[in-house]
Amino acid sequence: MTSAPAVRPSAGIGLRAAHYAQLLERRPALSLLEVHSENFFGAGGASLAWLERFRGLYPLSFHGVGLSLGSSEAVDAVHLAKLASLVKRFQPALVSEHACWSSSAGRHSNDLLPLPYTEEALANFAAHVDAVQEKLGRRILIENVSSYMRFAHSTIPEWEFVSEVVRRTGCGLLLDVNNIWVNSRNHGFDPAQYLAAIDPACVEEVHLAGFESQGALLIDTHSRPVTNDVWALYRGAIDRIGPRPTIIEWDADIPELDVLLAEADKADAALGTRRGVEQAA
Amino acid sequence: MSALAPTQRAFIDALYSQSPCDPGIEIYRRNMLANLGGALASTFPVVERLVGDVFFREAARVFVLAHPSRSGDLNEYGEAFPDFLAAYPHARSLPYLRDVARLEWACHESYQTADAPPFDLASLGAVPAASYPKIRFTLHPSVRLVRSSHPIEAIWSANQPGRDGTPDRETGPDAVVVGRDEGGVRVRKVEDTEWDFLAALEKGATLEEASAAIGEDAAARFLAEGLARLVREGMVRGFSVAAA
Numbered sequence: 001m002t003s004a005p006a007v008r009p010s011a012g013i014g015l016r017a018a019h020y021a022q023l024l025e026r027r028p029a030l031s032l033l034e035v036h037s038e039n040f041f042g043a044g045g046a047s048l049a050w051l052e053r054f055r056g057l058y059p060l061s062f063h064g065v066g067l068s069l070g071s072s073e074a075v076d077a078v079h080l081a082k083l084a085s086l087v088k089r090f091q092p093a094l095v096s097e098h099a100c101w102s103s104s105a106g107r108h109s110n111d112l113l114p115l116p117y118t119e120e121a122l123a124n125f126a127a128h129v130d131a132v133q134e135k136l137g138r139r140i141l142i143e144n145v146s147s148y149m150r151f152a153h154s155t156i157p158e159w160e161f162v163s164e165v166v167r168r169t170g171c172g173l174l175l176d177v178n179n180i181w182v183n184s185r186n187h188g189f190d191p192a193q194y195l196a197a198i199d200p201a202c203v204e205e206v207h208l209a210g211f212e213s214q215g216a217l218l219i220d221t222h223s224r225p226v227t228n229d230v231w232a233l234y235r236g237a238i239d240r241i242g243p244r245p246t247i248i249e250w251d252a253d254i255p256e257l258d259v260l261l262a263e264a265d266k267a268d269a270a271l272g273t274r275r276g277v278e279q280a281a
Numbered sequence: 282m283s284a285l286a287p288t289q290r291a292f293i294d295a296l297y298s299q300s301p302c303d304p305g306i307e308i309y310r311r312n313m314l315a316n317l318g319g320a321l322a323s324t325f326p327v328v329e330r331l332v333g334d335v336f337f338r339e340a341a342r343v344f345v346l347a348h349p350s351r352s353g354d355l356n357e358y359g360e361a362f363p364d365f366l367a368a369y370p371h372a373r374s375l376p377y378l379r380d381v382a383r384l385e386w387a388c389h390e391s392y393q394t395a396d397a398p399p400f401d402l403a404s405l406g407a408v409p410a411a412s413y414p415k416i417r418f419t420l421h422p423s424v425r426l427v428r429s430s431h432p433i434e435a436i437w438s439a440n441q442p443g444r445d446g447t448p449d450r451e452t453g454p455d456a457v458v459v460g461r462d463e464g465g466v467r468v469r470k471v472e473d474t475e476w477d478f479l480a481a482l483e484k485g486a487t488l489e490e491a492s493a494a495i496g497e498d499a500a501a502r503f504l505a506e507g508l509a510r511l512v513r514e515g516m517v518r519g520f521s522v523a524a525a
Contacts, residue, residue, distance in 0.1 A: 038353065038354045041393075042393025043393065043394055043396075044393070044396035045393045045461065046392065046465055047393065048396075049396075071289060072289055073286075076353060101289060102353060103353065104286075104290045104292070105293070106351060107293050107349040109296055109309065109313045109350070110316050110320070110350050110358070111309060111316055113309060116288055124285060148305055149303065219308070
């Protein structure tokens with residue numbers, strides 16, 4: 001397997017169509033542009049033409065939302081072939097998917113559904129990560145997801161589940177700090193306990209985003225600024241694992257580019273402080 | 282003990298069911314309806330504008346529950362929406378809605394089809410005149426042909442961003458060609474004969490066969506002007522010459 005070139009441990013953003021033209025004109029300093037892989041599954045046309053323009057300017061991260069790695073059925077060969085062809089064409093710096101499932105018996109939810117954390121689900125998930133890494137000929141990253149319900153028959157804490165997937169498959173971890181915060185509130189655990197269980201060496205990327213409240217639940221909507229609680233958790237995470245490329249995700253009620261870049265600046269400030277500590281040491 | 286496959290099957294069953302479910306699953310059902318409904322709104326913005334967002338959201342909800350998504354790529358969702366609208370009782374007063382939706386789906390498909398290099402009319406110079414009737418043009422992958430008894434092109438154009446929604450014609454029929462150029466997807470109303478000619482080419486007809494399909498006079502007129510325009514507009518990808 002080949003390794004992609006290392007990405008600078010500073011802030012990047014999720015690339016959304018509303019910002020294409022401005023980004024291309026202004027070219028702010030960003031470590032990464034992250035796209036949803038599926039949005040570029042078409043055979044041609046304007047979306048791919050835009051991506052061609054960006055590839056020479058920024059390292060790209062392909063973030064999949066539809067592979068459904070946690071489904072009990074085999075990974076969808078057509079979906080995987082489209083991803084493989086996209087990865088071959090653009091050679092992105094990072095490729096990632098989610099620790100979740102989306103489909104069963106041919107019906108998709110097109111959402112990131114929670115897994116029961118069992119030995120069976122773990123073995124199944126790890127086998128699917130292996131299959132994808134084999135097909136792509138490279139390592140992928142797996143992201144922890146937000147969830148709004150738990151299965152009573154789960155036997156493994158979420159942090160052990162994702163850590164064990166990493167251990168069994170050699171994949172990397174895309175640590176979504178907002179998702180840890182959301183789940184800690186929704187399911188009542190200490191987010192510090194989650195972070196303490198994560199091997200810093202396997203974290204290659206970090207995500208930050210904003211959530212909304214629905215009654216007693218926090219919903220990971222990617223529609224708001226990152227909250228102060230999540231910034232605090234992020235600083236703690238960076239202190240522990242070291243500076244990592246960090247993406248600000250914003251997918252609904254998408255703001256002006258400057259709002260997004262201001263969030264990226266905040267992440268850079270946290271990362272810069274930590275980099276300074278490392279240089280001084 | 283609850284095995285993964287039946288757990289997931291029951292979960293998806295619950296998402297696509299109308300009946301009340303566990304409050305935890307209910308949140309995922311709402312998310313799914315919002316995601317798939319959002320995908321429909323993004324593919325069918327003119328339909329949404331014609332019926333209003335409240336009507337659209339409810340129609341999308343009924344559609345989604347009856348038409349599960351079959352792909353992890355949201356861009357593939359919604360091909361059956363036009364036919365659903367035709368049968369949707371609350372949309373009976375808008376008889377043109379299905380065909381406007383068909384036109385929007387054609388645009389959606391056209392947007393993401395393969396790129397192809399521009400076709401050079403000069404390359405026809407290598408074909409001996411006697412073989413012209415046997416030329417078989419292939420259309421650009423982005424070309425879609427839509428026909429309706431309603432003024433769908435006028436309705437579609439009037440509901441593009443910046444327009445006030447008032448069509449400049451009240452009657453059809455409309456023969457419409459969808460294609461793509463540097464500026465993106467383009468929608469153009471054409472003469473019936475041009476549409477028939479393109480439909481014949483799309484099915485693999487030679488120039489001779491496509492001309493016969495629309496009558497010699499119309500074919501002569503079209504070949505004199507229309508064909509060069511199609512090439513200029515990037516509607517033609519290439520050609521082959523059928524064996525005599």
